Amino acid sequence: xxxxxxxxxxxxxxxxxxxxxxxxxxxxxxxxxxxxxxxxxxxxxxxxxxxxxxxxxxxxxxxxxxxxxxxxxxxxxxxxxxxxxxxxxxxxxxxxxxxxxxxxxxxxxxxxxxxxxxxxxxxxxxxxxxxxxxxxxxxxxxxxxxxxxxxxxxxxxxxxx
Numbered sequence: 001x002x003x004x005x006x007x008x009x010x011x012x013x014x015x016x017x018x019x020x021x022x023x024x025x026x027x028x029x030x031x032x033x034x035x036x037x038x039x040x041x042x043x044x045x046x047x048x049x050x051x052x053x054x055x056x057x058x059x060x061x062x063x064x065x066x067x068x069x070x071x072x073x074x075x076x077x078x079x080x081x082x083x084x085x086x087x088x089x090x091x092x093x094x095x096x097x098x099x100x101x102x103x104x105x106x107x108x109x110x111x112x113x114x115x116x117x118x119x120x121x122x123x124x125x126x127x128x129x130x131x132x133x134x135x136x137x138x139x140x141x142x143x144x145x146x147x148x149x150x151x152x153x154x155x156x157x158x159x160x161x
Contacts, residue, residue, distance in 0.1 A: 017125075017126060017132050017136075019125070020122075022122040022125050022132055023122035025139075026115040026118045026135075026136075027115065029111065029143050030111075030112045030115035030116060033143055033146055034108075036146075037105065037108045037150070040150050040154065041101070044097065044101050044157055047160055048097075050094075050161070051097045051098075051157075051160055054090035054093065055094045055095060057091065058087055058088065058090060059091075060087070061081050061084060067081075067091070074089070090160070093156060097156055097157065100156055101153055103149055104146065104149040104153050107145055107146050110142065111139055111146055114142070
């Protein structure tokens with residue numbers, strides 16, 4: 001069995017990477033993200049009617065058409081529609097649900113695809129420590145980014161209430 005020792009000097013740590021460790025790490029990242037995303041998508045889809053209602057109601061904020069929330073802060077948007085603060089807040093929040101969902105799905109699919117691509121190459125990766133470390137670092141970092149995106153989306157959906 002091939003293995004490599006990865007010396008993480010700044011942590012005073014020696015990691016032994018073999019094909020099994022690489023395989024299980026990549027498969028665990030993919031499974032965890034897929035499960036978390038499935039639960040999150042179910043929660044978002046369950047609340048889509050609430051988001052759509054808030055968007056429909058918020059269109060009345062501006063007679064010229066639906067006000068844009070892109071590139072606008074919540075504070076600035078609410079200041080513009082201070083007389084209808086609750087309606088504006090619901091509209092602003094609802095307009096953020098879909099873009100955040102799409103962003104979370106996109107990052108998750110990229111990370112899961114990288115993990116799946118690396119699974120059959122686990123023994124080859126174990127022969128080249130630097131490539132194995134780079135693949136594991138990138139997939140782990142993307143996993144953390146996905147978890148942050150899931151958190152943002154969850155908070156957005158909770159604010160719809």
